[in-house]
Amino acid sequence: MALTFLFAPWSHGVGFGYIGRSLTIATELRAAGHRCVFSCDTAEGIVARSGFPVVGSPVPHNQAVPDMGHRQGQYISIDTLDTAFAIAGYYHESRVREDLRADLATLRACAPDAVVIDMQPTAALAARHLNIPVVSVGDSDFFRPTANGWMPWLPDEEMVSPYPSCLPAFNAVAAELDVPAVENVTELLLGDLTLVASVPELEANQEPLPPRQNLRYIGPVFWDPPWSDVEQTLARHGDERPRIYVTLGHGGKATGQQLQPILDVCASLDCTAFVSLGFRPENSTLTLPDNVVTGGFTGISKPIQWSDLVINHGGYSTVLTSLRYGKPQIVLPFMSEQEANGALFVEAHNAGFLLRHTSRARDGRQHFTYRLRYSGESASGDCGTDEWRQAVQDVLADSSYTQGAERISKVIRAVTDQRDLPRTITEFLA
């Protein structure tokens, strides 16, 4: 029987991983004969371009990470899921209520057989109120109620979120809908079926996820735009020299400025490189060397497979997909959980390293200082060409990084090669 699924990924501004992951699952469900619609789209209209109807009227509001310009600095500090929700304004009951109203209207109009969320709390609350099953997809840290869970390398007492907790607001509004209260906002994301985009071995060095019936590890889920011609581009680019793939994501600040020193290093090394520029307009000012080719929004899996080394920002999907294909990584994080991804998934398995680490400054103020891998303490955290050159040379010269990545790749593929998401989801709903 064909089912209708409403996909409700996090849509509060930054990062593409949530919508990308939803697009992949929706595409597989559609191929299996089911109907999939979305509650939101990207500014570029990628959901609609992929052939999925976008229903409902998302409430316009500020981005998940407000544009604080120079005040933001180049590192975005988000210590927990609660803080991520707070930045979206969910510590205000009225704000939760506003988005919930929109989600309820969408669900009533769409009448889906299940709602598929990806870090989207109000759609989950709306679905529970209407007794519609919730399938929740997410990064493993979405579901871990650990204090400081997105910045676990910092002692808990060193972090003070500037925002109030969102828990009282969520519970107050949930009570109005006769939806049970939760003890931690991470519980809002636990679905009737919870699909964690990881594998148990990658989580073994972290606090266990809460025991939950119907919580399954599905490995990384990534999305490649079907209209991308990157495969042909890559086929024309590259020779016997080492191949470097550079992708710094869409959510961070100052990612554009960090690209140029990487390109300068590529120019000085005997290598070829491919750079995904994504949506960022500032990249038009980059100076490209002859051995570097760029693409726009290319998707990640093809360039990763093409490469010998992936330079990335530590985005969850990018890190895990690079591991999936057994590629070593150099991670330059621009925000909290990206640094955690680099430490816990890459460094912990000797599949590469973080180029900079963050710690709290010791001057009594709550801001961060940086430690670069080679040049040490840095107030700005900027990585120059010397830093990048050393990092690239070290990874390319040391095969143990590739071996570490290949070892984890086998573990991940043991999960993803067996994966049948439409079957997993529809059998659960039956």
Place this chain on the structure above:
Amino acid sequence: MSDESPSSDKVFELIRNVLVNVKSASAPVLPEQILADSTFEEPPLSMDSLDFAQFVVGVESEFGMIAYDSDFFNLRTVQDAVDLVRRTLSADSAGQGHFG
């Protein structure tokens, strides 16, 4: 601007109190040091991103408002904040009223 909106002087006074509280843990400032044309990024305020986030939350709490407006994050001076708060208070609030 409705008649019920607080005066500019009153809003300034309350915003100044919020700023004193925000700065108290790191680099304390006295109320009289904060002027309408004080900028957020220069002394005596010298606010970083965390200070500013705390300031926005403090203003929301003090005035019972929501700082949705992205303009809030592009303020330059204390007077800019006073003006924005007064504008926001005079606008219709959204999302009020319980379910059921």
